Amino acid sequence: MRLRLAILLLVAGCTTEVSAGPAGGMSTGPAPLARLDVVDRGDGPEAWAENLIAGPVEVMLSARGATPSAQPPLPARATVPARGRVLVSRVERADAELLLEVVPGHPGARPRDVEYAWPLDTRMLHVAQGWGGGFSHRDAENRHAVDFAVPEGTPVLAAREGVVMQAEAGFAHGGLDSPEGVDRANFVRILHEDGTMAVYAHLAPGGVHVRQGERVRRGQRIGSSGSTGYSGGPHLHFAVQANRGRRLASLPFRMFGPTGVLRFAEAPVDAARP
Template identity: 50%
Template sequence: MSSAARWLACLAVLLACAPAQAARLYRWKDAQGITQYGDQPPQASADAEVDVIRFRNPPGTLARLRIEPLATRYQVWADNPGPGPVQVEVSFRQQHNLLASPALPLRKVLPAHGSVLLSSLILTDPLGGAQFDLKMDAMPGDPAAKPFDFRYRLPFDEAALRVDQGPGGRFSHNDLQNRDAIDFAVPEGTPILAARAGVVLQVESDFDKAGLDREVYGGRANFIRILHEDGTMALYAHLKPEGVLVRTGQSVREGQQIGLSGNTGFSTAPHLHFVVQVNAGMALRSVPVRMVGPMGELLFPSAPAGP
């Protein structure tokens, strides 16, 4: 098999995919009895019988790997289609008759909507054939980000405030990316508000199940990830099915409604999982937050120290 064919065969398996986004298609009959389709419901007649067809768009990607063949080498590019920076790491799964310059594995940060030349794969024997498998992992955010000292607003307007699990909670707040997370007990369907202004970086809204099997439900909740001006990213998770009310690339203001709370993913009851994270170098790490509620600044216990 040629190297190009081999590359295409493994492409779908090797690229890191971001969550898919939900969509609706509306179908109805007009006054002449002709079936019409659209991405918005008809406004002309309230009597029209409208069918709503829900479907899942093909998954997007945090970053795409692209190979450009030249006479005696291949150029390895990474493209970032998203509205925020993404860090990638590219490595060989296997290689034959190729030398990478710069050497692999390597890491690069891709700017929003940007492309970066990662490496050139040079034929060591120009008369011989080349075979290679490449792997690319992607992580949102720039590891050079420096968090500001910022006071976040409460991400909902409920008068009653209850925290089911705080920073360092033993149930699920004991890893690097969730150590500083806060689980607010809110009824399903509670309007979720942006705790800070930013740009929507990722969304998932199609997941409709919940359970305690971490392997099945861990990381599968509906969520919104918002990028802030200092490079930190807020995650609003466990939203209800189709409970995402914003789109990737949209700018949101502090206090704007962005979603509806729910009970999806690794969850036992309706709640909002809120955490602010940074890219710590191909890994997400949570950071402590200061938050203001109706009675002033909220006090959360410090998360236990750890790696």
């Protein structure tokens, strides 16, 4: 029997209200990474996490308000393989309000020293914002991201081979008038063999050319640059990330660009923001 518990699903920085029952719906926004399914086979409610993407995710199950008795006790953590399903905990109270926090990637990722290829089919090099950039590269997820300014429609290439873990293509607009639009950008996330993930973001409407689960080779076209989401103009936002225990962290990376090896330096912490 499926229980219609009240559930709050926290996914990749986006909070979405859902229901565990078949009538539950998702609000408009980025596609969820996982689904919380609560079932009762006669021995009490079981909270299962179902991974909806083509790469591992880490989840943490907790409760809002009074914490119910559970086995294992809440908060309970689990790692769910690509498109897999894992029992996170058995909860005693059927009226508990459960929360599932989901972060992409395996927490045990061990990054290798890899030289990334130039991710654009162009000889032009214009860094609009680099490591530690004051506009939007101050948080852990983006500290070592780079924004390459290019005309809209520039072919975006895979900088390293891997599997398309996520492909978000449902957004058509961008701009700086609504900061909440940061979660409404078209992007591709590629999982590498060492557990790291490359993010290619702000792709154009109709600018995602790969599908989830597809294996891509280095240099393969995966999209077209654009300005969807919280963006001040056409560019490619590129970052290499890893799950560092229920949080995403961007990693320093080496890249060979149009003019040779690119050398990025992090901006001073006290640099003034524009």
